Amino acid sequence: MNNGLGAIIEPLFPSHIRWDVKVCGKESGTGYRTQDDDQITKVTKYTTNGTGLETKQQLPPRRQVALDLTFAVRLMRSPAYRVAQVPTLEETAARYVRSLHPLLSPAEYAASKKAVAEFVKPGGVGQKLQEKLIARREDPSTKNWLHEWWNDAAYLSYRDPVVPYVSYFYSHRDDRRRRNPVKRAAAISTAVLEFKKMVDAGTLEPEYMKKLPICMDSYQWMFNACRVPAKPADHPVKADPVVAKHIIAVRKNKFFKIAHDVDGRQLSTSELEAQFARVYELAADQRAPAVGALTSENRDVWTDARKVLLDASPKNAAALEAIESASFVVCLDDAAPVTLEERAHQYWHGDGQNRWYDKPLQFIVNDNGTSGFIGEHSMMDGTPTHRLNHYVNDVIFNNKVDLAESEVRSGLPDPAAVAFEVTPAVRAEIDRAIRDFDAVIAQHELAVQAYQGYGAGLIKKFRCSPDAYAQMVIQLAYHKMYGKNRPTYESAATRRFQQGRTETCRTVSDESVAFCNAMAEPPGTTTDAERVDLFRKAITAQLEYISAASEGKGVDRHLFGLKRLLEPGQELPEIYKDPAYAYSTSWYLSTSQLSSEYHNGYGWSQVIDAGFGIAYMILENSMNFNVVSKGLGSQKMSYYLREAADDIRDLLLPTIESAPPKAKL
Structure with a gap:
């Protein structure tokens, strides 16, 4: 039977290639089995050359074809892939308000909650914009409601130089x-x-x-x-x-x-x-x-x-x-x-x-x-x-x-x-x-913290996600330098959706701030056991947010999309006028991780003049932080990153030593 796989595969490969694929379930048919136990019975590949001439090639359903088509079969079975999510207004409102709490004073927080409530009320402007956004998502001609807008706003309409502000680098290990x-x-x-x-x-x-x-x-x-x-x-x-x-x-x-x-x-x-x-x-x-x-x-x-x-x-x-x-x-x-x-x-x-x-x-x-x-x-x-x-x-x-x-x-x-x-x-x-x-x-400063104290190997023994752990190292380092935490961006991949790119993970949470505050308190104020508990709660909050963001349920792209649908001359809703919106999207820390044993560096610029760009790699026995800023003291931040990594390691090491041995079977 033809499951329409060709139509699913085509967007994934160059425009001069198209496919016709037939598979059948595991109960019948012949051919190479995919990893999902489907059977590929026929694969036809059409290639168009530079003159527009299309050639047809019958491919044997061998291993590589099966690998490619396993992907396609899973795409067909993964409805989430086809079209990017639009979170509900209520989901975004709750997550947005929660992200503001650790950043604002009580009075500022109360004002922001009021602006959000007005935006999402039944029959309000937010609901009308949401209906428009859902209609855009469901338009058959639109593969991803965000794709065109984001490429334009974040990149193609951006007027500052691509270097140093947008482009990124990798430094290779020596050959x-x-x-x-x-x-x-x-x-x-x-x-x-x-x-x-x-x-x-x-x-x-x-x-x-x-x-x-x-x-x-x-x-x-x-x-x-x-x-x-x-x-x-x-x-x-x-x-x-x-x-x-x-x-x-x-x-x-x-x-x-x-x-x-x-x-x-x-x-x-x-x-x-x-x-x-x-x-x-x-x-x-x-x-x-x-x-x-x-x-x-x-x-x-x-x-x-x-x-x-x-x-x-x-x-x-x-x-x-x-x-x-x-x-x-x-x-x-x-x-x-x-x-x-x-x-x-x-x-x-x-x-x-x-x-x-x-x-x-x-x-x-x-x-x-x-x-x-x-x-x-x-x-x-x-x-x-x-x-x-x-x-x-x-x-x-x-x-x-x-x-x-x-x-x-x-x-x-x-x-x-x-x-x-x-x-x-x-x-x-x-x-x-x-x-x-x-x-x-x-105007720029760059510092590299090539931290050799430990890496993913020890972090996993602490029963922590290496990425979430590194994020807490960055939060603690910033707190050491400034005595507070400020809005932080971590990129969350949304490529499980068609034409997906990234969503914002808002790293700062009530839990992360509580942990950093506890680490800054004089000895004896908070016990190490209490600090460990706060750290693990901060890790959990980080993982929950980045997981939601990767599923298309972050707040920043959704609020961006709703704002984009305002008519020319239409009054800006209070949620966007609220100073907390501008502040909470000012990335004092812009962070991202891409790790490879073959790289000894990776980085890019800060995104605001008052902020840092911190790219990091987590290897088995080391971590690398590339710190960039405009005259804020990148070397000092590098020092605090090392100190924060040492402090968290020293805090957690006793939890390994005191852990009961695993039972032998």
Whole structure:
């Protein structure tokens, strides 16, 4: 029987691929069984090439197909996946009011409760907006009621520079076998191209979250894509991967186009080495005008500068097209960062040159062989690129991809210079971009707390969620520095819904504040047993909120959506005028975790001038916190993070020592 799986699978893979799938239940039929014990009886894959011609391929129902289709079967059985949730007004009101309580004075809290009650009363404005939002959710043409609005408001209409304010970085663990940057760049490129093959073919093994399928839609924006500046909002472009089969390498601000497939064959690692070596030769020692610096500007300024660039010469349009359509970018930097902080600075922003910040994938290789990554955020969150970077390093370190030396084909085309015509007007735009970039970066402080005291291994012995535990470390550190807790954002993934991205987890709770206050009290005021109890209650509150947020039941996206439905000129409801709404959405701490044994750093910027951006990784025996702020004392916060991690460990260690031994069976 045909369960309509093709229609379900299609949004998950590139637009040039579609599927027709037939499965039958475990009682009948033939074919490879899925993990859910369904039987795939027929799989047909249709691929459209760059000229619009569609080819048909009958696939045997073997293991990889079964893995992919297991995902699809589970999608079909998971109605929550199909359309994002709209929480009830009552759910959101209760959760919102509860989140305000630890942040406000009694008088402020009473005023906020009154504004919320007025908003959600029967027949009130909130109910009318809720009806509109539900109608939007149920519109068959809308896959996700939030998707378009959020992409626009949070990213594409955002006008501040993407670096340092939006983009994020990963710092790779050293590859001691490939200190030569040419070899490191070639190995990375080979691994990335292997991952790209799976994305393009639609054979990348699906992701799951707590055994539930999560949406793979954003992977379509990983390769051959670019953000393009425009007013009032930017827009993404996607080149046909069947046609655009090249990498852009950047050295000394000079761009080079490297074909990664020649005569129907992907370049070997040795051939890529030869290409990158040639880039170093062609680039020589003299830096070119940093056209890439234009991408570091305010988006409106960059929009205007792009027009100046295009007006300067017809060949500039061709140069832009070559960069924007490239599979990905490899930045061959003339830096040699050593310490974790030096590396973090290099990958997060560098000197604003030798980059094209609008590309979603830029791999950075330095003269000393160290490497990292910077990602543009507008169409993808961190989890897909985190998976990519983890994969790249995993297959390199564990010899899962062929990096052996091989014969280099004669007659391979040299890297082609992607040359811009830089007129005085263009040069003036570049000079301004560099000045503006330097001024913005100079305002920021970055500190890395590479905490070696313990990690997930010990945290699990404490019977704690490592992520919730790290959140309490951050809360306690902030309390140590300021004597209070303030609004905190942690990203919660909502990719179990179609086109899902993130929701806010409001970390500060009555329970977390009670714990931090107890830890700050003089010795003897509160017993350690009482502090442990408060800590566990804070952990429970954190887990309850992030679980609800991941299920689409946070408060921030819902309130955002309701506000978006106000008619032009319609009076703003009191809930949005209430100072508590603005305060509780001012993220004094913006936090997120992405952990990999192959990374030694990960980070991004703060989101308000009075706040910190704290990205963290939790490994088996260590934790890493990347702390960024605008002159607030990032080094001091780093110190308090270490102290808080020590304090909580010391508080909980006796609970392990006093625990009764497990009974032997």
